Amino acid sequence: MRAYVFEPREKRQPSLTAELENAGVEPLFVGEDFFETGLAPLTQPGNEVRAILIGESDNTHAQIRTIRKAGCANPVIVLRDFRNSQDTSAALDRGADDVIVSPIKGSEVVSRINSIVRRFHGHAAESVEVGELTAFFDGRDPIVSGARIKLSKREHSIFQHLALNSNRVISKNAIYDAVYGMSADQPFDKVIDVYICKLRKKIAAAATSGSQYIETVHGRGYKLSAPEEFDLPNPEQQGSPRARPLEARA
Template sequence: MRAYVFEPREKRRASLQAELENVGLQPLFVGEEFFETGLAPLSQPGSEHRAILIGESASTHKQIRAVRASGCENPLIVMRDFRNSTDTAAALDRGADDVIVSPIKGSEVFSRINSIVRRFHGHAAESVSVGEVTAYFDGRDPVVSGARIRLSKREHSIFQHLALNSNKVISKNAIYDAVYGMSADQPFDKVIDVYICKLRKKIAAAAQSGAQYIETIHGRGYKLSAPEETDIQPLEPMRPSMAVEARLS
């Protein structure tokens, strides 16, 4: 998960970067100009998960207004040095999603961003169930037919994007941008097809029905949804000779 971070005090950036990276966040530190010229890309599909973290300064409220005036709906969290109920209320009224107080802990930031993102997509709970698949929004691997399946970092990023938008068609470009949008080493877009194929195989192998849960919508993208019952092929019972061979293998 990526985050734009405005921290005006340079001496605090190293410790903040370490905290965020320790929980899997990828911070990109920005300056004042970001709020004037850098917000446009955040309106593109696939960018809505990128958080904006604003360190306390005299420009905080102006920056919040700029973000929301640009049409950006990304998670926006203000990082304050001390508790101040009046200033916190003003920040929330101007469009901030949350306010946290120092010392800033990466695990708290990560959980608060996750909470904002899943509510943005209409998920109040920590997980969503799609047929035999249970997807978690807190970093845990999914469970399929009661068994946890292990996903790589990239597989997990793509799967979570599909899960947040379950039963909706998500374009390849949106998935690509959500996973690689701020990466310095962006691969060819065919890599999304490769990871989708891997995810399909892992889910089908764990599902009791053997069903495919990630559908390709030609010309539009992909959709995570429970297959229709008519599309599920029942597993063929093993013949006696096959059962004996299985015990011997």
């Protein structure tokens, strides 16, 4: 997980970095100019999952307003030093998603980001079921046909992005940007295809049906969805409406 972090007090950056990195968050510290010149990429598909953490300053409310006026739907969390109900209410009214009061704990930050992101994508629960597959939004590896499959860090990032958008086609560029967009060291163009291939093999090996679950939609991208047999109506229920995917019944 990656996050933009605005913390104007440099002395606080090392401890905040350590806390976030221990929880699996890769922070990218930004300056004031980020709110004027750095928001445009966040309006592109796939980038809405990157959180923006804003340390307390005199410009906090203006920064939140700028983010939302730019059309960014990213999770915005304000990091405050002390409780202040009036200021918290103002931050939320201006578009912040949450406010966390010191001491900042990385695990809490991650849970709050995950909650905001999954609700943005229409998932209220901590997981979603797609056929034999259960995908979690809290960092756990997926379960396929009752067995947990182990994913690498990159595999997990790509899989979670597909799971958040399950039953929808996601372009390779959107997946790439969500996983690598903030990295200065951009990998080769086929890297997403390689990881998709690895994910398919792991899922198919664990699935009772042998299904790969990740479909290539030529010219458009990839889609995580259940095999057709999970969507077929029960033959004993003649005239019944078409069965919904397991995700819709979860």
